[in-house]
Amino acid sequence: MSSSREQSVADAFAELSDTLVADFDVVEFLHTLAVRCVDLIGVQAVGVMVADQRGGLRVLACSSEESRLLELFEAEAEAGSCADCYAAGRPITVRELDPADPVRVAGFRAVHALPVRLRDDVVGVLGLFATTPGAMSDADARTARALANLTGLALAQHHAVEYRQVLAEQLQHSLTSRVVVEQAKGVLAELLGLEMAEAFTELRRFARRIGRRLSEVAADIATGDYPPDPPEPAAGRSRMILICRFDRLVLRQLRAAIRAAVTRHGLNMSQTEAFTLAVHEAAVNAVEYGGGTGQLILWRYAGSLYAEISDDGPGLPPGYRISEEPPGLAPGSSRGLWMINRICAGVDIDSSRAGTHLLLRYPLLAAVSGWPAVAPRPRAGGEVPGGTTR
Amino acid sequence: MADGAHRDRVIRLVATHGPDVTRLCDACVAELPGVDGAGLSVMTAQRGQHVRHTSDRISARIEELQLTLGEGPCQDAHSGGQPVLATDLGHLAWRQRWPMFTTEALKAGAAAVFALPLHVGVVRLGVIDLYRSEAGVLAGDELSEALAFADAAMELLLAEQMPGTGERLFTQHxxxxxxxxxxxxxxxxxxxxxxxxxxxxxxxxxxxxxxxxxxxxxxxxxxxxxxxxxxx
CATH class of the missing domain: 1.10.10 (Arc Repressor Mutant, subunit A)
Incomplete structure (x- = not known):
């Protein structure tokens, strides 16, 4: 094993075990593990499957969320090398797939299936697809085995006396989380016009951006904002109010949709106008300076309304800072941002050449008078994540 | 395949005991030796959470307690979307988790409660509570059989909500x-x-x-x- 390879294996294990220590999300963790697995081993696709306690295997994570690959792993989990590996409880390698095998048709040549063990039980399978035929090298096989063991640890965090009962609960929980993630992917794919793999990437980006767990954000997106559920979400949860893409032609409708949505969430008339203005202004900026189209996500969480307005680039100039002083009357993005900054309690910019994500927070209980309503400002100016300043 | 066996079992349960979900619950009690009674609480948009079926006095008490106290395995299974397998209600861990429920449920004659959510992701149809009068685990095969009953109950509840759609559509892709x-x-x-x-x-x-x-x-x-x- 070359030293650079040793280093990357060590780095990956350090990253993964750091995640395991914290309060982690099993679906996201196993996705990361599957991606690292592809990076480290000479294989091109990885699927993580777990026992569903009904005698079968279900796919919990994939190195790519592309629908076609997910379906290949689903088929493998039902009847294929991975299903055989689970039934036999030992590794199974198919060095050269049959030309008619759907996995071969999809462009792969070999399958390596490793059992995921926990004490005496086989709780899942790590499935590896390679585009080159033949067995894995010894080094790759060792790394794969270590990753399979790590998968087992991730699936059972507690080691209680009634270990199998707790394991059963946790495996079922992870399977439910996976279903919720699929439902949320469907919602995002439809509302944002994305492919399933892109929908997963967006879900993951958004969850990280707001610092919440993937499965919880997925559950909030999949649940949506429907009566008779109260607009106020349960503690620790958020209510997703509006998710859409927009362009110049629909800006007017967008404004009406924002107003209608936030009215339901208890803002008074001047607050509604102010917040609608801020979000709309950000959307106008996205259209004017961010490539003509944009994306809005509007939600309620922990006593505040939040809006994230995103565009597709080219990003704000490096070191950009929102002026605290009123700008001149000339039209331009700085005026829009200045006003948004005045209205909202929190403005957070994450900008790169790939696009700008503007995150706005507006407290629901702010005592406001006059117009434009100015919410309390916890802090003035300062550094924000994403390399730029507001 | 083993997975196909589960699917066949669910289809058989639905065909034998459906379309009445309460008959299915009774069959679950009759067929699983480790289970003494079953209660089914369901969620509907109109009525919220309510008790649909209880197989005996003790399971009726278990459902009633959870609704009035707002705590218990069914409540946790519903909010967490995962089975809650309380193998010994007298054990400190469960007593601490549900102080009021465990006391009253033990008094009523239940020593273990297994709550299985009837969920498809965020689609929450209800929860089945199985109880037994002696503490102990729901052993390997019994758990998978209980899950087959839960899956069958889900099919029947879905078929009820959209009558005439049959119940042959079991799939998890x-x-x-x-x-x-x-x-x-x-x-x-x-x-x-x-x-x-x-x-x-x-x-x-x-x-x-x-x-x-x-x-x-x-x-x-x-x-x-x-x-x-x-x-x-």
Whole structure:
């Protein structure tokens, strides 16, 4: 094993075990593990499957969320090398797939299936697809085995006396989380016009951006904002109010949709106008300076309304800072941002050449008078994540 | 395959005991030696959470306690979306988790409660509570059989909510859940309703749920609102 390879294996294990220590999300963790697995081993696709306690295997994570690959792993989990590996409880390698095998048709040549063990039980399978035929090298096989063991640890965090009962609960929980993630992917794919793999990437980006767990954000997106559920979400949860893409032609409708949505969430008339203005202004900026189209996500969480307005680039100039002083009357993005900054309690910019994500927070209980309503400002100016300043 | 065996078992349970979900619950008690009684509480948009069936006095008490106290395995299974397998209500861990419920449930004669959520992602149909009068685990095969009963109960509850759609559509493929999410967004309806619409569409078209789901995910099939689109 070359030293650079040793280093990357060590780095990956350090990253993964750091995640395991914290309060982690099993679906996201196993996705990361599957991606690292592809990076480290000479294989091109990885699927993580777990026992569903009904005698079968279900796919919990994939190195790519592309629908076609997910379906290949689903088929493998039902009847294929991975299903055989689970039934036999030992590794199974198919060095050269049959030309008619759907996995071969999809462009792969070999399958390596490793059992995921926990004490005496086989709780899942790590499935590896390679585009080159033949067995894995010894080094790759060792790394794969270590990753399979790590998968087992991730699936059972507690080691209680009634270990199998707790394991059963946790495996079922992870399977439910996976279903919720699929439902949320469907919602995002439809509302944002994305492919399933892109929908997963967006879900993951958004969850990280707001610092919440993937499965919880997925559950909030999949649940949506429907009566008779109260607009106020349960503690620790958020209510997703509006998710859409927009362009110049629909800006007017967008404004009406924002107003209608936030009215339901208890803002008074001047607050509604102010917040609608801020979000709309950000959307106008996205259209004017961010490539003509944009994306809005509007939600309620922990006593505040939040809006994230995103565009597709080219990003704000490096070191950009929102002026605290009123700008001149000339039209331009700085005026829009200045006003948004005045209205909202929190403005957070994450900008790169790939696009700008503007995150706005507006407290629901702010005592406001006059117009434009100015919410309390916890802090003035300062550094924000994403390399730029507001 | 083993997975196919589970599917066959669910289909058999549905065919033998359906369409009445309460008969299925009674069959569950009769067929599982480690289970002394069953209670079913269901969620509906109209009535919220309510008790649909209890097999005896003790299971009636278990359901009643959880609704009045707001704590217990059923409540946790419902909010957490995972089975809650309380093998010994007298054990400190469970007593600390539900101080009021454990005391009263033990008094009523239940020593272990196994709560199985009837959930498909965020589609929450209800929870089955199985109890036994002696502490102990739901051993390997019994757990998978209990899960088969839970899956069958879910099929029956779905069939009830959209009558005439049959119950032969059992499937758990990712595309089905993705399509449900897309239909929910297309029609702006909650996930539970979208799931029912998708099943009804498959039934009406006499095609499998998987096939309908694939058409939706591939954007060959779209569910549309009758009125003009107002939102961007």
């Amino acid at each position: 990712a595309a089905v859940h993705q399509a449900t999410g897309m239909v929910s967004a297309q029609l702006r309806i909650p996930m539970a309703q979208a799931f029912l619409r998708l099943r009804a569409c498959a039934y009406a078209g006499e095609v499998g749920l998987d096939e309908i789901a694939r058409q939706v995910v591939d954007r060959r099939l779209r569910f549309t609102l009758p009125e003009v689109d107002q939102q961007p």
